[in-house]
Amino acid sequence: MAQPTATITxxxxxxxxxxxxxxxxxxxxxxxxxxxxxxxxxxxxxxxxGIVNRLVAECIDELGIEGRTVGIAPVGCSVMMYDFLNCxxxxxxxxxxxxxxxxxKRVHPDNVVFAYQGxxxxxxxxxxxxxxAATRGEKITVIFINNAIYGMTGGQMAPTSLPxxxxxxxxxxxxxxxxxxxxxxxxxxxxxxxxxxVERVTCDSRAHIIQAKKAIKKAFQNQIDGIGYSLxxxxxxxxxxxxxxxxxxxxxxxxNMLPYYPLGVYKDVVADGFANAAEAxxxxxxxxxxxxxxxxx
Amino acid sequence: MARIIVDDVHCKGCGLxxxxxxxxxxxxxxxxxxPKGYHPAKLVDPDGCIGCSSCFITCPDVAITVVK
Amino acid sequence: MADNTxxxxxxxxxxxxxxxxxxxxxxxxRFFFGYPITPQTELxxxxxxxxxxxxxxxxxxxxxxxxxxxxxxxxxxxxxxMTSSSSPGxxxxxxxxxxxxxxxxxxxxxxxxxxxxxxxxxxxxxxxxFQATRALGHGDYFMPVLAPSxxxxxxxxxxxxxxxxxxxxxxxxxxxxxxxxxxxxxxxLPPARDPKTLAAKPWATTGHKGERKHxxxxxxxxxxxxxxxxxxxxxERYEQIKAKHQRQELMDCDDAxxxxxxxGAASRIARTAVRDARAKGIKCGLxxxxxxxxxxxxxxxxxxxxxxxxxxxxxxxxxxxVEDVRLAVNGRASVDFYGRTGGVxxxxxxxxxxxxxxxxxxxxxxxxxxxxxxxxxxxxxDRKSSYERGE
Numbered sequence: 187m188a189q190p191t192a193t194i195t196x197x198x199x200x201x202x203x204x205x206x207x208x209x210x211x212x213x214x215x216x217x218x219x220x221x222x223x224x225x226x227x228x229x230x231x232x233x234x235x236g237i238v239n240r241l242v243a244e245c246i247d248e249l250g251i252e253g254r255t256v257g258i259a260p261v262g263c264s265v266m267m268y269d270f271l272n273c274x275x276x277x278x279x280x281x282x283x284x285x286x287x288x289x290x291k292r293v294h295p296d297n298v299v300f301a302y303q304g305x306x307x308x309x310x311x312x313x314x315x316x317x318x319a320a321t322r323g324e325k326i327t328v329i330f331i332n333n334a335i336y337g338m339t340g341g342q343m344a345p346t347s348l349p350x351x352x353x354x355x356x357x358x359x360x361x362x363x364x365x366x367x368x369x370x371x372x373x374x375x376x377x378x379x380x381x382x383x384v385e386r387v388t389c390d391s392r393a394h395i396i397q398a399k400k401a402i403k404k405a406f407q408n409q410i411d412g413i414g415y416s417l418x419x420x421x422x423x424x425x426x427x428x429x430x431x432x433x434x435x436x437x438x439x440x441x442n443m444l445p446y447y448p449l450g451v452y453k454d455v456v457a458d459g460f461a462n463a464a465e466a467x468x469x470x471x472x473x474x475x476x477x478x479x480x481x482x483x
Numbered sequence: 484m485a486r487i488i489v490d491d492v493h494c495k496g497c498g499l500x501x502x503x504x505x506x507x508x509x510x511x512x513x514x515x516x517x518p519k520g521y522h523p524a525k526l527v528d529p530d531g532c533i534g535c536s537s538c539f540i541t542c543p544d545v546a547i548t549v550v551k
Numbered sequence: 552m553a554d555n556t557x558x559x560x561x562x563x564x565x566x567x568x569x570x571x572x573x574x575x576x577x578x579x580x581r582f583f584f585g586y587p588i589t590p591q592t593e594l595x596x597x598x599x600x601x602x603x604x605x606x607x608x609x610x611x612x613x614x615x616x617x618x619x620x621x622x623x624x625x626x627x628x629x630x631x632x633m634t635s636s637s638s639p640g641x642x643x644x645x646x647x648x649x650x651x652x653x654x655x656x657x658x659x660x661x662x663x664x665x666x667x668x669x670x671x672x673x674x675x676x677x678x679x680x681f682q683a684t685r686a687l688g689h690g691d692y693f694m695p696v697l698a699p700s701x702x703x704x705x706x707x708x709x710x711x712x713x714x715x716x717x718x719x720x721x722x723x724x725x726x727x728x729x730x731x732x733x734x735x736x737x738x739x740l741p742p743a744r745d746p747k748t749l750a751a752k753p754w755a756t757t758g759h760k761g762e763r764k765h766x767x768x769x770x771x772x773x774x775x776x777x778x779x780x781x782x783x784x785x786x787e788r789y790e791q792i793k794a795k796h797q798r799q800e801l802m803d804c805d806d807a808x809x810x811x812x813x814x815g816a817a818s819r820i821a822r823t824a825v826r827d828a829r830a831k832g833i834k835c836g837l838x839x840x841x842x843x844x845x846x847x848x849x850x851x852x853x854x855x856x857x858x859x860x861x862x863x864x865x866x867x868x869x870x871x872x873v874e875d876v877r878l879a880v881n882g883r884a885s886v887d888f889y890g891r892t893g894g895v896x897x898x899x900x901x902x903x904x905x906x907x908x909x910x911x912x913x914x915x916x917x918x919x920x921x922x923x924x925x926x927x928x929x930x931x932x933d934r935k936s937s938y939e940r941g942e
């Protein structure tokens with residue numbers, strides 16, 4: 187695995203703006219990753235999308251893969267992510283990012299292809315594309331932002347909105363007797379044979395953000411190593427549509443989201459002792475003769 | 484001695500860095516307004532910064548550069 | 552079949568759907584994403600067999616929606632890529648087609664039409680003419696639509712569709728029907744092209760390799776002015792396509808007073824009817840649009856200049872292309888319609904009957920069995936199955 191560069195440097199666009207304020211002898215400890223552009227994001231103040239965007243950019247920098255990375259932006263608040271990253275980017279239709287990523291990856295298997303999707307995109311309108319890309323074992327990386335609400339359209343109920351959570355379209359609270367229950371994506375996908383790695387992380391604190399970055403980096407590394415489909419679910423906030431300060435949103439996340447969406451690794455075929463998802467799937471089907479047949483091609 | 488430099492282009496004054504700072508040496512600068520209309524973060528106690536980068540890690544707008 | 556990367560031109564007997572697949576590969580297509588549907592399944596089956604042998608990818612997607620978005624991704628990544636379906640499945644592709652148009656991503660969509668609406672039937676039809684020529688999905692766009700009427704044209708036109716798609720950075724459609732798709736005819740297959748020899752696509756998202764600024768494939772423009780600019784630029788390309796790529800076949804049109812307009816399977820029937828009418832001394836010709844978009848309006852102008860005063864649009868639907876004929880004719884001649892729908896094919900005699908009515912100055916029936924000549928709605932004629940008739 188590539189290590190973080192020893193010397194941290196500013197991206198070119200900050201050389202004058204920030205670099206001029208650095209005195210001789212001062213060493214940069216932390217700076218914007220080079221994979222981030224200078225575009226100011228459309229995210230609201232305190233939105234955790236920005237944190238996760240940065241983690242993705244840092245992983246791209248540290249793995250040295252910007253030149254061969256193709257990212258797929260979703261529909262939702264992160265729709266304009268194609269402006270925020272310096273790697274090649276494609277903007278997909280709502281929910282279709284895994285299908286678009288599949289197309290790219292099949293054409294250029296050596297590219298590193300990732301999809302970045304919110305809960306409405308990934309777990310509602312794009313559920314079919316998500317489940318099937320996962321079960322096909324597409325060697326892609328998916329970053330899933332679960333903030334339990336539709337942000338871009340103004341705070342409607344999401345597939346991951348919690349029971350009794352008030353949103354614009356569940357004004358009396360999500361009534362599970364009528365609209366059913368939230369989808370736990372990490373758990374759901376972990377049952378699929380094509381999946382190599384699923385972890386749920388969050389970003390409410392320094393320690394959790396560091397863990398989130400480790401997970402995202404692993405999800406990219408898995409793709410580079412050809413291990414299989416990897417998804418990191420990030421339990422996130424939407425201060426604006428939750429109607430809270432960013433700080434209170436973190437507290438609400440800890441109080442309500444994390445008990446419903448427990449953090450942790452839900453599947454990791456490498457940790458389970460397999461070389462990749464295919465080997466793990468073969469072992470799981472060890473009593474099925476046809477599944478054990480050796481292929482000629 | 485460590486300190487932070489805030490990029491006014493990116494800072495949206497959300498204050499997450501202020502809450503994340505273990506030393507409590509950051510605040511939003513009521514005296515200044517960024518081009519986008521926010522009060523940016525600033526280091527109010529230059530001697531207290533330990534360069535831990537907690538503010539950088541938590542900042543959703545990647546507006547902070549930490550130097551030492 | 553010979554190795555597609557090497558094969559020269561060759562003459563074979565093949566089924567229309569398989570020819571679409573073979574000719575697509577020869578055009579340099581190495582990626583196919585689709586979903587099973589009758590009556591185009593032979594195309595996908597042929598691709599599934601051949602593509603892996605020539606270093607390509609055949610992938611059966613979970614849905615038509617996913618398939619077209621895989622096409623979008625592969626097209627964005629710079630590959631020659633296609634999908635195929637039939638009418639109900641093509642409806643599902645309309646979202647992706649719109650994004651391809653909006654992001655200027657080339658790719659080929661095949662529609663081997665069946666009857667509709669809804670699940671409709673599985674017999675040949677041309678009832679998706681509006682959908683195709685008004686370009687499937689939402690938004691202000693068109694795409695080249697090519698309508699083969701022979702198995703040979705299946706080969707020639709899909710080859711052309713890939714070239715047009717790449718040259719003008721647009722989705723392009725082959726609008727075929729179950730009849731051409733299912734029939735076998737002798738065909739001269741075009742020579743194979745190595746995908747590596749195709750023109751480079753510097754805009755594609757291939758990874759910038761540190762050699763250029765990042766590429767973005769996108770159809771979102773929050774600034775209305777910017778969006779209008781991109782639409783204008785796209786419509787300038789459309790004007791070029793209209794100027795350079797109208798295609799049609801004219802038969803017996805030099806002195807024709809009556810011009811039958813028909814494409815695809817309907818044109819095969821109309822051709823016989825026109826020949827029969829000529830044999831009866833009626834000055835009749837056939838105008839067969841090959842490009843349905845751009846519509847061959849120049850050819851309509853030409854046959855009017857040659858003296859055509861009556862047009863008859865013959866279609867396998869309730870009257871769709873006839874609207875484009877009327878637009879092109881623009882009041883300079885009469886325009887009538889005759890069609891059968893739901894997978895029913897008109898006989899040459901039915902069409903000849905209408906040509907004779909026109910020649911005699913009588914009104915035309917719009918469809919078989921109409922009670923009143925000129926009636927808009929067709930009346931059912933006895934089409935009971937042998938089972939229903941108790942045979």
